Amino acid sequence: MTTLKTRKKIGETARNLFVDLVIAVGFLFSLQPHFTGMTIHEWLGISLAGAFLLHILLHWRWLYATTSRFFKKLARQSRVNFILNLVLLIDFTLITLTGILISEEVLPLLGLTGSHSMIWKSIHTISAELSIWIVGLHIALHWKWVLSATKKYLFGWLPRRKKQVTAQANSII
Numbered sequence: 001m002t003t004l005k006t007r008k009k010i011g012e013t014a015r016n017l018f019v020d021l022v023i024a025v026g027f028l029f030s031l032q033p034h035f036t037g038m039t040i041h042e043w044l045g046i047s048l049a050g051a052f053l054l055h056i057l058l059h060w061r062w063l064y065a066t067t068s069r070f071f072k073k074l075a076r077q078s079r080v081n082f083i084l085n086l087v088l089l090i091d092f093t094l095i096t097l098t099g100i101l102i103s104e105e106v107l108p109l110l111g112l113t114g115s116h117s118m119i120w121k122s123i124h125t126i127s128a129e130l131s132i133w134i135v136g137l138h139i140a141l142h143w144k145w146v147l148s149a150t151k152k153y154l155f156g157w158l159p160r161r162k163k164q165v166t167a168q169a170n171s172i173i
């Protein structure tokens with residue numbers, strides 16, 4: 001029998017997996033502005049900033065516990081995750097701010113003109129390229145979670161191998 005606490009945990013995992021998948025797909029598309037076109041690129045980038053905020057807020061308990069214990073006793077894995085998450089936060093803040101500064105579609109809607117400075121453009125491109133590596137590492141560090149949640153919630157409807165083997169064994173008997 002599943003308790004209320006277990007059900008809450010299942011709900012949280014499914015919800016996090018859904019948000020993670022949405023930001024992963026959004027991130028992949030935002031790396032291809034020439035494919036999506038600049039209008040979609042800019043609105044997608046701004047929406048992603050909101051989605052990242054949600055992603056962080058959904059882990060506020062982890063964030064609170066790790067921040068308050070960072071200079072005390074803390075597992076090495078949590079410490080590494082914390083530092084990497086901080087780097088992620090700085091990098092995505094840079095991408096979003098420089099993106100807005102060089103905007104060709106969103107800013108003109110507000111009656112403003114985006115900067116043509118090569119410095120902001122270069123920082124935008126470099127931080128976007130850097131983000132591929134940091135996000136890759138971020139996902140790699142949560143790989144076990146990604147695999148088990150995906151298996152359970154996305155492919156849970158597939159028949160299990162173990163059950164098939166048992167069924168075959170039963171049919172032989």
Ligand code: HEM
Nearest residue numbers: 016020023024027052059062081085088089092135142145
């Ligand atoms: C494409 C971008 C990203 C993807 C695909 C991604 C994916 C994930 C995954 C799979 C997890 C573990 C499962 C979970 O609990 O949800 C996670 C946890 C987490 N992510 Fe992200 N994430 C991204 C960007 C970010 C950014 C920009 C931040 C900003 C700080 C961030 C902060 C966190 C935090 C605080 C956690 C929970 C703590 C931890 O275990 O590290 N993530 N993320």
Ligand code: HEM
Nearest residue numbers: 030031033042045046048096099100102103104121125128
């Ligand atoms: C996750 C967020 C984002 C990522 C990963 C991202 C990534 C990229 C990449 C890879 C390029 C191509 C750079 C090149 O070809 O040299 C680019 C260009 C551009 N991005 Fe973003 N971007 C993001 C958010 C934004 C936002 C929020 C805006 C504005 C509101 C924006 C505005 C632009 C503009 C105007 C260009 C063209 C720059 C140029 O003319 O060289 N981006 N972005």
